[in-house]
Amino acid sequence: MDPYNTDEDCVNKCNLNGSPVLDRMSNDLNHTKNIDDIATPSELNFDQEFDYEEPEITEKKKEIEQCLKNPDIVNVDKWQSFARSKAGLISDEYRKVIWPLLVGVTLEELTDPPSLDELSTHPEYNQVVLDVNRSLKRFPPGIPYEQRVALQDQLTVLILRVIIKYPHLKYYQGYHDVAITLLLVCGDRASFPLLCRLSYGPTAPLAPFMQLTMQPTQHLLNYMLPVVRRADDRLAECLDKSGVGTMFALPWYLTWFGHSLNRYSDVVRLYDYFLCAPPLFPVYVTAAIVLHRAPQVFSCDADMAMMHCLLSRLPDDLPFEDILVVAQKLYEENDPTDLEPEVAALERREEEQRKLEEERMRRRRAGRVVPRAPLSSRLARYLPAPLRRAAPRRTILAITAALLAVYVYYRPDIFRMHPNEDK
Known part of the structure; x- marks a missing residue:
């Protein structure tokens, strides 16, 4: 499935038309380095975007550093408190240690990855490579060629390792956006067990996206509209009148906003929160964003195409610290269990509308049928x-x-x- 437009122009400019391995060979690199020597998390971060000078953040940094001196004795609740509070975990230097701790990764799980050649026969290999090549905007700007190739190889290996370990999980386009965020922050050894935790298990937040159909994902995304309606009935009516539905937010949910945001600092800040939040929390963040953009929605024509275009493009200046506070409040006031009847009613209406539209099309086609002449x-x-x-x-x-x-x-x-x- 392809839930969003890909960066074809960027791919074409970089001449990435196939396997990262073939790409490397075609450029006649006459030596090989260890991937970790070429592309370590510290070399590939974007910390230059961070500029937290408030006294409270300075104090928070000191407290995090103190806890990191003895991470084994720190309760997970403390790490979660750091991740949820203002500015999140602040720096990738802290994240690469704390993200695995947030989901319970142990030292025993930090194993060396296999080579890309060992995984190249997997049925999903070509699709994964294609999506990895499309993800160039998520790479550090100005990254040297060797580092880019090494990072592409790392990303391909990371994804294939997970779907080989859990063969019943189905790879989806957008999975690479989550994987590269983990890889950039944590490196290839820690990102694998971390991605496994997010992909497999009864409460794994990415597991619904990796089923045979998109129905489980669409069902969960439908929780957004009742949340919006409870917070702002007029806004919900405006959305309903336009018929925009929830598809504009699908890439947000599938990639934890990794595909749709231009600023790396915004992406990792959201991941700080999502890694210690309930699985459905990104849907509440989606509702909070829609509520934040209510003035623009009201000024837009009640036309599905125009409304979809407006909402699907996230501005660069969204105040995510405020949005996360609103999303947390929305979650506390609207428990997913309490929303189930409203979601069920919404899906019944959608099914009735779908059947009516199919019947209308059937009648229209039947009316155009002209009996064939002898x-x-x-x-x-x-x-x-x-x-x-x-x-x-x-x-x-x-x-x-x-x-x-x-x-x-x-x-x-x-x-x-x-x-x-x-x-």
Whole structure:
């Protein structure tokens, strides 16, 4: 499935048309380095975007550093408190240690990855490579070629390791956006067990996206509209009138906003929170964003295409600290269990509308059906006018058959199978 537009122009500019391995070979690199030597998390972060100078953040940094001196004795609640409070975990230097702790990764799980060649026979290999090549906007700007290639290889290996370990999980486009965020922050050894935790298990937040169909994902995304309605009924009516639905937010949910935000600092800040929040919390963040943009929604025409275009494009100046506070409040006031009847009613209405539309289309098609003319009438069009007027049906059929036999005799080639056609 392709829930969002890909960065084809960026791919074409970088001449990435196939496997990262082939790409590397084609550029005649005559030496090989260990991936970790080429691309370590500290080299590939974007910390230059962070600029927290408030006294409370300075104090928070000191407290985090103190806890990191003895991480094994720090309660997970403390790490979660750091992740949820203002500015989150502040720096990738802290995140690469704390993110695995938030989901319970142990030292025993930090194993070395296999080589890309060992995984290249997997059925999903080509699709994964294609999506990895499309994810260039998520790479550090100005990254040297060798580092980019190494990072692409790391990302491909990371994804394939997870879907090989859990073969019942289905890879989806957008999974690589989550994977690269974990990889950039934690490196290839820690990101694998971390991604496994997010992908497999009864409460794994990415597991619904990795089923045979999109129905589980769409069902969960439908919780957004009742949350919006409870907070702002007028806004919900405006959305309902436009018929925009929830598809504009699908890439947000599938990638934890990794695909849709331009600022790396915003992405990792959200991941700080999501890693220690309930699985459905990104949907509440989606509702909070829609509520934040209510003035723009009200000024937009109640047209589905225009509303989808407006909402699907996230501005760069969203105040995510405020949005996370609102989302947490929305979650506390609207427990998912309490929303289930409203979601069920919404899905019944959508199903009824779908059936009505299918019936309308069926009737429209049925109204356009014109009964076919008899064979003799259709064949008569190919006879001279005097014969059409005088000849009875049997004569028309006979004459047409004779003419066809003569044509085939002189042009037998049109009935021969082309040598390249399937036999």
